[in-house]
Amino acid sequence: MDIWENLCIKGFNGDQEANHLILFLDSCGRLTPNGFLVIGSSLNETERSLLDQLGFVQQENDNEYILHGDQWSSFLEIKRNARVAWHGERQRELRQQLKDTLKQVQPLAGINDQQRLALVKEFAQRFANDVGTIPFKRGLVGLLRYQLFKYQLAEWDCYEYVLTQNGRDVMVEYVRLLQGVLGFQLVSKQQQNQEGDSVAISIQQQGPDDDEEVLIWRTSDQLNDHIISDILNVLPREQAIQGYRLSKISRPHQVKLSPFMIGLHHPQLFVQWVRQLLSHCFSFIPSIKK
Numbered sequence: 470m471d472i473w474e475n476l477c478i479k480g481f482n483g484d485q486e487a488n489h490l491i492l493f494l495d496s497c498g499r500l501t502p503n504g505f506l507v508i509g510s511s512l513n514e515t516e517r518s519l520l521d522q523l524g525f526v527q528q529e530n531d532n533e534y535i536l537h538g539d540q541w542s543s544f545l546e547i548k549r550n551a552r553v554a555w556h557g558e559r560q561r562e563l564r565q566q567l568k569d570t571l572k573q574v575q576p577l578a579g580i581n582d583q584q585r586l587a588l589v590k591e592f593a594q595r596f597a598n599d600v601g602t603i604p605f606k607r608g609l610v611g612l613l614r615y616q617l618f619k620y621q622l623a624e625w626d627c628y629e630y631v632l633t634q635n636g637r638d639v640m641v642e643y644v645r646l647l648q649g650v651l652g653f654q655l656v657s658k659q660q661q662n663q664e665g666d667s668v669a670i671s672i673q674q675q676g677p678d679d680d681e682e683v684l685i686w687r688t689s690d691q692l693n694d695h696i697i698s699d700i701l702n703v704l705p706r707e708q709a710i711q712g713y714r715l716s717k718i719s720r721p722h723q724v725k726l727s728p729f730m731i732g733l734h735h736p737q738l739f740v741q742w743v744r745q746l747l748s749h750c751f752s753f754i755p756s757i758k759k
Contacts, residue, residue, distance in 0.1 A: 507520070575649065614701065618694065
């Protein structure tokens, strides 16, 4: 059993030979009255030897191997448990890598709006067809849309898994974009409480894990509405599904661009501004009691 568990772990870690044998057993084997049967005609000598070590018995037909009894059910259970353990260890490694990356990446010094826009455009083009980055892009686009026409800095409740789910290299790219290029600040819950609570505009969705840590990203006071509008123009038009709120921190660079001017290039943002205006106006109308 230890041999099978080690083989599974090697497969999860990317060992091609181990992964090939595991996939072969999953897809080509079948249950029979005598046990779990595989036809090993396509296997090399090393893989046949592994079958022997795993307890498979070679039949009179040299290409047939049988794992007797209900041992295959035990193998499947071991594989499931090994995957859970491997996934947990992987997440712990990624969490530590994320913490290290957050400490290492600093806002780019002396960057101007044109350079910032060029770097965002480069990021958008590089990951344009990457389905795995959709949750991150949805969260970022939603935050930038929410920040428009506001006089306080906005915040985004971002689940850690959104940053780590695609591995270390992509995670580093996310952090470089948020902290390095856009100058976003990671805010602790303690900081948030000290500055005063604010109202969230949507219900925070449940994360992939009940223990999943939520990272609070706050927009930069260096981003005015003009550059935010330009950035949104190069990012995909994703539908936001994550929670945002306004902090108590004022924007020194407040609304620099007329909503009507933005609407000429971004009609959907103009509609957003109209909705916010109407909502603000109707909030002063007292409710009618019968």
